[in-house]
Amino acid sequence: MKFSKQRELILDTIMKSDIHPTADYIYNSLKKDNPNLSLGTVYRNLAQLVENGFIHKVSMPNQSDRFDKNIKPHAHIICDVCNEVYDIDSSSIKCFINNLSSEHDVDISSYNIVFKGICKSCKKADLKI
Amino acid sequence: MKFSKQRELILDTIMKSDIHPTADYIYNSLKKDNPNLSLGTVYRNLAQLVENGFIHKVSMPNQSDRFDKNIKPHAHIICDVCNEVYDIDSSSIKCFINNLSSEHDVDISSYNIVFKGICKSCKKADLKI
């Protein structure tokens, strides 16, 4: 993989972000200071960064894919209230997968787990009302 | 919800199928005997059937949505070898979600869980080679 300014900017955007950005978000963030950047380039680089293990792609039901700097296997929750996506990291995931593998006699190599619900801060906010 | 022949056919197709069909699959299955059926009608009815709780929609990473007659919450696995989608039903899912809810202080209302891996029959087939 040859170095490119664009790829570096894209990776940087993801690394600095906590919101699991979409391709479009990345494109628009960078477009301001890099007016020649093209959306195709963003998609091409994201695919390559995923393929090379620098980032993870998270498929969101009925929404654009998001990209995650956290490459350790983990799940996500999207909040019904604030619409933010949060990491759900848990030792119980591993255990869960082990159970499934033996119960169902399958080999699991990867997963895409997205919960819908209400996040910690929106739960708190709701209590205050 | 008013009765319609088309909706009945669509629901029937899903109920009789074990493959978690896509909109396009349903459309093409029915098109043979119902040449006037339109893909828009299939999508509209699927949305309505989901909304009314007759079926479930399953979002597959990088693929068309699939529709599931099994409306009990459960997970799925897509096989890397045969590409089939199977239900993963497990008492450990409920337990897993309970753990997460308390660990992460979130309320989980629904989920879309898709594993990738090798299914039971492909594992068996592989052993024979």
Next chain:
DNA sequence: ATAGGTGCAAAGTCTTTGCGCTTAA
């Protein structure tokens, strides 16, 4: 009678790709 459903085709959203030019190595 009329609210809801249909077929058709156009449009929308998200993503990929072909091509000729540019650039890192």
Next chain:
DNA sequence: TTAAGCGCAAAGACTTTGCACCTAT
């Protein structure tokens, strides 16, 4: 020098929608 990457715009895959007509109730 040259393989890899870029910008641009067109195309692709999947899904939704506007509209005029039809149909269950």
